[in-house]
Amino acid sequence: MSAQLRVLIAGAGLGGLTLARSLRGHGIDVAVFERDASPWDRPQGYRLHLDADAINAAREVLPDDLRAVFEATAQYTEPFTTILAPDLSVIKRLPTHDEHGDVWPGHDGTAVHANVDRATLRQILLAGLDDAVHFGRTLERYESTAEGVTAFFADGSTAHGDVLVGADGIRSAVRRQRAPYCETVDAGITAIYGRLPMATAEPLVPAETLKDIFTVATDERKVFLGLGSVRFATSPTEAAERHAPGIPMRHQDDYVVCIVGGRHEFFAGGDSDTVSDTDPAPASAPDPASASDTGRTARARSGEELREIAARTLQDWPAGAAGLVRRADPASFFLVEMRTSVPAALDTPVNVTLLGDAIHAMTPTLGRGANIAMRDGVLLGRELAKAADGRTSLAEALTAYEREMTAYGFSVVREAARTGEQRMAQNPLPEQR
Ligand SMILES: Cc1cc2nc3c(=O)[nH]c(=O)nc-3n(C[C@H](O)[C@H](O)[C@H](O)COP(=O)(O)OP(=O)(O)OC[C@H]3O[C@@H](n4cnc5c(N)ncnc54)[C@H](O)[C@@H]3O)c2cc1C
Structure with a gap:
């Protein structure tokens, strides 16, 4: 040393x-x-x-x-971010490298995701x-x-x-x-995150959600529903046992994360006027240890309430979208107010x-x-x-x-x-x- x-x-x-x-x-x-x-x-x-x-x-x-x-x-995903319609049908798959060699999301190096x-x-x-x-x-x-x-x-x-x-x-x-x-500064955006067990999500989401980087649907208000999978090639505990026996590793099952986000005002049901930027760590929900902050008032809300606010934000979409959110694990929900x-x-x-x-x-x-x-x-x-x-x-x-x-x-x-x-x-x- x-x-x-x-x-x-x-x-x-x-x-x-x-x-x-x-x-x-x-x-x-x-x-x-x-x-x-x-x-x-x-x-x-x-x-x-x-x-x-x-x-x-x-x-x-x-x-x-x-x-x-x-x-x-x-x-390791396929190198696409996929745009969905509000009925969750696929509109187009955006490659991370376009015909000019530009990448999205932009990054240095090879297109590995x-x-x-x-x-x-x-x-x-x-x-x-x-x-x-x-x-x-x-x-x-x-x-x-x-x-x-x-x-x-x-x-x-x-x-x-x-x-x-x-x-x-x-x-x-x-x-x-x-x-x-x-x-x-405040980025003006609220997002509610939750997760669905893979077995629940698989029949409800397009195949691209399970193999691409991310899939996302947006409406005319620019409210979005994002879906992204985590499918472990080998489960974390099994991988640890096989390659690094003795290291602490918690069990995790495959899942799909769902994110409903948009301007604060579209989350009025969430009292966004009283949601202030705070230290992370909502009482009932995971903390993304993140570039953003979790609202203090939302911290007091149960995961079930956050799930309902997220689903109601999609109430004018075809029913599948809100239905999907309502199938997510209620205890998994947390709210983020984005800052930059x-x-x-x-x-x-x-x-x-x-x-x-x-x-x-x-x-x-x-x-x-x-x-x-x-x-x-x-x-x-x-x-x-x-x-x-x-x-x-x-x-x-x-x-x-x-x-x-x-x-x-x-x-x-x-x-x-x-x-x-x-x-x-x-x-x-x-x-x-
Ligand atoms: C919902 C969400 C999804 C995201 N998804 C992605 C993604 O897909 N890909 C991506 O690249 N990025 C993503 N990000 C961004 C990413 O989470 C952050 O950029 C990243 O975590 C930053 O890492 P960091 O180590 O700088 O800070 P942090 O991960 O925030 O870690 C800071 C650490 O410092 C500790 N700490 C704080 N204050 C003190 C103190 N005073 N003394 C001692 N310790 C302290 C905290 O407890 C924490 O452990 C996402 C962010 C959010 C909110």
Whole structure:
């Protein structure tokens, strides 16, 4: 392990854990501080679309046994996003590469796409990091000097390192201090998420839902119903037993996630006027640990009520759509009010930086936020490795990382906002007004 550098990471989400694994691989001393009391403190949400950014990141940072679990559990999809009519018939399949070579959703690298289960991916990233990840440690503030950084936690404890990375999500405490001028704003969109067991969904959804990246129907209000599958190539527990015996892995069955979303006003039945942006974690529902926030008032609503609000939003559609939503597991529902970062220039780093949603949160229109967070983790890991072995200074490593990360990160924030405007009437970004 390198004695030259000790890295503190606030937040054990997908971005922070990817960085931690990368640093481990480079032999760098790392400590991760996570607000949640344990990995199982709150459910972590459902399906995630991964593209080349996240898939390459996972392949780079995971040791062989965990990489095998990742590959065995991923549902590699066909490279299409499919547009449905409100009666759920297929209108067209949009290839991720068009005839000009452009990709949708836009990303770097090859057109490889996987649907994975978020909790399963997080367990894979966490496996074997028990000595490095400290749960129940909420970072409140830090002090940075030329000698290093001291992090202060809500429980009164502190930690000292050479560099602090804020991977603490959209409401980042590190960003508040490091870059208070970087704002997030309301995107104007409410979305209600739930999930259907595969056996329930399979007879009701088009075949494309089960093999493409995502299928989505929209009406003239730009209210949408999105459907995406998670079909484990091998079940997570079986994959762990086979490739990495002994790692903690919870059982999961195949499922289809359903999302009903649109402008806040179409969810009036959900008292959207009183739904404010808050910390995630509704009482009754999974927290997507996300680029968006879960409404405080909705937190008090039962999953059954949210399911009914979602179904009623589709009441003018052919009955199949609302019927499908009503077949979803009532306990699975949660509500998200979407927010987005506003692109900004970061000032010169000293020994504190940011990654993932902490700096470039985006609306989930492209399914790219986790991909970019994981790409950040790999990039920052590589730059810190150069500083650890003396190929560059820490300041130069962080400057190089931030230059590249803000260029691609904010460009995807803008693209997600543009796509969100066209497809679901998302508020324009302030700079685009
Ligand atoms: C419903 C939904 C669906 C999505 N689908 C996709 C998709 O298909 N594909 C995709 O690429 N992206 C998707 N996203 C976006 C994706 O979830 C996020 O971009 C991604 O989780 C960001 O990762 P992160 O590590 O930066 O932050 P997070 O995952 O938010 O992790 C931050 C961590 O920091 C912890 N934390 C917070 N504050 C503190 C503190 N003060 N001290 C210590 N720890 C703290 C939190 O508990 C959390 O564990 C979706 C988002 C939503 C809402």
